[in-house]
Amino acid sequence: MNLLEVQDVTMRFGGLIAVNDLSLNIGKGQILGLIGPNGAGKSTAFNCVAGLYNPTAGKIIFDGEDVTGQKPWDLCKKGLARTFQIVKPFASMTVLDNVTVGAFAITDRRDLARKKAMEVLELLDMADKRNALPGALTIADRKRLEIARALATDPKLLLLDEVMAGLRPTEVDDVIEIIRKLRDRGMTIFVIEHIMRAIMALSDEIVVIHFGKKICRGKPEQVAQDENVIKAYLGENYGTA
């Protein structure tokens, strides 16, 4: 059964069509990769799914329900969590407090929210940094905090927007490990990533978009050999990342 179905979604900004008639679906427990050149419309597609933008046309079906146009906070309560490509930590709050905000999505009680937040921080190996302010964290940890907050809301579907960008190779390996661990716990994951090595290793399937249009969908090895994809995108990047 599909957890998420994106049906013919179009998103226009004035004259610019950022997402053009995009359709895709993700089965429960799957990891779907979304790739494409800079400005292809990946983040915009995420924003449509997560309710930040109301798509110009098309439908979003989440967990069997038409959720098109619903607000981010309602979608979050239904089990859809996301990270932002440009991290947005609450700067004056400690790491633990940041994650606690997320945990309040599943409980009204402070002690339970705290407990949930600590569990997530331990899962992500960040427990020792719980009292730090986000400004004092490395890029890798800030990205990880972004994941931690989203996880604290107990999502069924997790959208990850370039959580490995700017990380060192060993740090990338750590994040790959984390994502695998989450999938093993039954989470469904939709991931945007420029680092080919990571997306190839993680994804059950990959969707490629170019100028907002889907140009290919398939298993990682199929996508890597697709002519359109090589022309649009992989030609200059594959193997260099």
Added chain:
Amino acid sequence: MTQQNFKRNCLIAATLAAFALPLVVRSATYLHILIILYLYAYMTTTWNLVGGFAGVLPLGHAVFVGIGAYTSTVLWLQYGVTPWIGMLAGGVLAGAVGFLIGKPTLKMRGAYFALSTMAFVEGIRVMVENIDMLGPFNLNGPRGLNIPPLAHGEVNFWAFQFATKEPYYYIILTMLVGVLFLTWAISRSKMGFYLKGGGEEPDAAQALGVNVARYKVMAMVLSSFLTAMAGTFLAQLTLFIYPKSVLTLDLSFELAFIALIGGRGSIAGPIIGALLLRPVTEFSRIYFSSTLPGLHLIILGVVLIVVMLFQPRGLTEPLTNFFNSIARRFDASAREERK
């Protein structure tokens, strides 16, 4: 004594000292100064509920002071309703007005909210100054309302009038402690986390399940309600209210200044701000009110600029750090003793 205990004990000691103060301070003049100080600390704390925690800038909070003062006074003068009930009625009315201002504007970003709060306080002042009767209610235009003082034998709790300053002192101190406790409780609760998160990074907060606008409106309604209670207190303390005393931008700005200089969004900020800045206003009113009216706002503005340059989060932060270093020293010396 651990650090936590030390802090708690300091807090309890300060509260007890404040309650015991009238035993030492017998002069009515000094008590009055303290009463006004607490009143400002109270109003700034309620301002802070929305201006500090929700990360928006209300610049018209005097409108709620005015609503509180006028509601209880009209109810007392025309219907003989005790100001204690009037206080609640004013709070409810102010909460409704706070909702009306906040609902459309708190969704938007930027200055819309701040501007509409300013417009509201000015609009209502002009309105009250230009009408005598609002429906059946006599507001008496620019002349304002006098509450006839009761004779010494008649003053009582229900009339909210007292022969000495002490009862006023205890009432406002209780209100202040209550609202500080409420702020503390909120700041630790889901609402506090949501307000702070929503104020700092609305998109991120929304993605984490926070209906940011709704929580801001909730904070605004609560803040309006509690601010109006201060209006009733002020009316009963001075027994005379008029539009230019309670419905002004002057008062609105002063509350914002005190909070910003003291420390927006911190619990101690309003108290520290009021302690440091009320004297400025008081002295400039005493010495310059005829020659340079409004001088206090200029001084506060300059202080604000200086503080924002060197301590953008207000004066509470360095003071808290100082206090914490003392608390740590206590902690260390306590550990020494145990050895």
